[in-house]
Amino acid sequence: MGGNGIAGKRHGNGISNERTSLLGHRESRDRVDGDEDTLTGGQSGGEDAISNDEEENEDKANQQVGKLRAILISISVFGLVFLQASNMSGISTTQSKIAEDLDAFAEASWFTSTYLIALSSMSPVAARLAQIFSPRNCILTAALLFSIGGVVTSQAPDLKTFLIGRAISGIGGAGIMTISFILILELTTKKRRGIFIGLANSGFTVGVSLGAVVWGALLPAVGWRALFLFQSPLAILSGIGIYFSIPKSFTSGQKSIDGASITSKLAKIDYLGSLFLVTTIILFLYGLSSPHIERLPILCSLLTLILFLYIELKIAVDPIIPIAVLKSRGALLSCISQLGTMAARWTILFYTPVYAISIRGWSPASAGSILIPTNLGFALGGIAAGAFHIKRAGSFWLPSLASLLLFSTTLLFFSQLSTPTTPTPLYLLLALLNGLCIGSALNYTLAHLLHLTPPSTHFISTSLLTTFRGFAGSFGSAIGGGAFIRVLQSQLQEGFSRNGGLEGREELVRKLLGSPALVSQLHGVERDVVVAAYGEGFRVLWMGAAVVAFLMVAVQAATGWEGGVDAGEGDRLEVGNGLGVENEVWEEGMEEGV
Structure with a gap:
């Protein structure tokens, strides 16, 4: 079922297809309600209506302002x-x-x-x-x-x-x-x-x-x-x-x-899903962004990720x-x-x-x-x-x-x-x-x-x-x-150790990790070591x-090139925000990449 091979799918009183204006399905359905007899009366009439609707939608925004x-x-x-x-x-x-x-x-x-x-x-x-x-x-x-x-x-x-x-x-x-x-x-x-x-x-x-x-x-x-x-x-x-x-x-x-x-x-x-999503990201990024990889926050992020998925699938x-x-x-x-x-x-x-x-x-x-x-x-x-x-x-x-x-x-x-x-x-x-x-x-x-x-x-x-x-x-x-x-940090410590020793330079290393502007204030061997360390980084x-x-x-x-097709309006189940979720047949098709 290719995206380019299907012009649209009839459902209810209207036509939904991959070229319908984004977010404008209510308006699209309103425009074709009057053509119901033509759409159901013959194949050629339906194709003409689809073609005209597509051309109209190409040149018309969903909402207009002056x-x-x-x-x-x-x-x-x-x-x-x-x-x-x-x-x-x-x-x-x-x-x-x-x-x-x-x-x-x-x-x-x-x-x-x-x-x-x-x-x-x-x-x-x-x-x-x-x-x-x-x-x-x-x-x-x-x-x-x-x-x-x-x-x-x-x-x-x-x-x-x-x-x-x-x-x-x-x-x-x-x-x-x-x-x-x-x-x-x-x-x-x-x-x-x-x-x-x-x-x-x-x-x-x-x-x-x-x-x-x-x-x-x-x-x-x-x-x-x-x-x-x-x-x-x-x-x-x-x-x-x-x-x-x-x-x-x-x-x-x-x-x-x-x-x-x-x-x-x-x-x-x-809200609960948002909280666990943010917590998961913060813990995961904190563990990987530190000068030394922190294993505990990363492990905790896996736990909160599991809880987040459970909330999304079973509770939300x-x-x-x-x-x-x-x-x-x-x-x-x-x-x-x-x-x-x-x-x-x-x-x-x-x-x-x-x-x-x-x-x-x-x-x-x-x-x-x-x-x-x-x-x-x-x-x-x-x-x-x-x-x-x-x-x-x-x-x-x-x-x-x-x-x-x-x-x-x-x-x-x-x-x-x-x-x-x-x-x-x-x-x-x-x-x-x-x-x-x-x-x-x-x-x-x-x-x-x-x-x-x-x-x-x-x-x-x-x-x-x-x-x-x-x-x-x-x-x-x-x-x-x-x-x-x-x-x-590793390159700075190794470089200073080979050139005069690291002792007494620990504070300099700490500041260089967050302040690249300090490099211009250095001279001689110290500057060479720091520039080389930054270059390797x-x-x-x-x-x-x-x-x-x-x-x-x-x-x-791997996304493929086959387009998605809307399910019928009558097959859609309303959810909390009114977006609608397609029926089980459509969901199975989505899982296969439709």
Whole structure:
């Protein structure tokens, strides 16, 4: 039963097929209700109706707003995404100063991991809340949380308070990212959806690029506390702007349970599952991100993972990770592929500025500029793929594999060229190519996921994919950072032992683990030892990232190219959030990769 061989499936009074507008099944069914006699009266009439419906859906968005509202929504969303991204990348150039002020050199990798864990774990909850309270209310709340987190972070007297502030900002960021995708899916036509997803990614990219540069440049003048504080009023303004730009009638595009109160809907959110999911991730990442691998937290994470799976399968009315979607081979493997690929990508975003500071001796502001070419490539790759190729619904299996394979190859080159002698233009060109490949890959894999999954699950499938991308940042920063720190610490200790002894240098080693800016203050043999240690750390880091990325190419290939087909409306069982779960026959088909 191939995805390209089936135009649609008749159910109830309407037609559902893989090319129906995302999240717009209610509208699609309403439009074809009047054609019931034709659809059931003959085969040719049904085919004509399907063809006309597909053409109409290609050029019509699920929900529409005026041009002025559309412009204001675009600007406000771009502003929030930009602030969120710059908040993340700014850490890479301010990390040394923050670690020094808070005396948290060994815990520096958690500056980013805390934010990303909160963001990724709260994304599914944000999607549920957007359905209950409407996207306009939720995105304003998300902007306020992001602002509060910035204030708490800026005033933090110690590491604990700093990380609490980062977690609050991450919760707000979850709402920002999730609702941004809701707006794109609801307000754009299928033909233009690819380019708008690319533009949304470009907003994130610009924030990542300029955040590292601007924060690094302003750090000596205003300090890191002012940089976090300054983002708060800007986020509130953007949140207010988008709140008043979205009509009150705007919805997330999902069905609600008729007659259900807000209290009953809130009660069905899987809070317990979210708690155990976050606990599992924190324990697992803590065990692998430490200078020495901690076995007890890793073992505890396995226990909490088992409890989480039990809750999702046996207790939760509305699981935080939808079981029905994960029974699809395409959806499950797409998410795993995104997790590994983006974890590898985040090592580039986090550690190329560190490379520039430690080995090249660049200032924090200059080091941030190393992200400009890779993020420029990311934006161009995503926009180009969406504008020139992704203009249809259907399989993008081969383009996904090709772009991922090229991305993996660039990581191999990073592992070999991250040395003091590599020409700067060559290194920047490599960064540009890396961004081009991953930017196009993310657009292709998202389009392919929409082909693999039934239209009725597109909203939750894209939300789940976003969640795994968020997890990837946590895994890339924590696990990759932990591996880097372990290699760096070992190389520093061995290098100093061979050159004058380690005694008296223990404090220097501790500080170097979280402050690459200290390298520029060293001279002679000490500097040579430290540069060599950092170089070996980068080689191991990006070689490992390349291995993971190549494995993810195989995982992506296993998703297949056969499209998903919706089950009949009459066969669907309602669940807590009204998304619906297909019947047992459909679930068995999903398990076989349909």
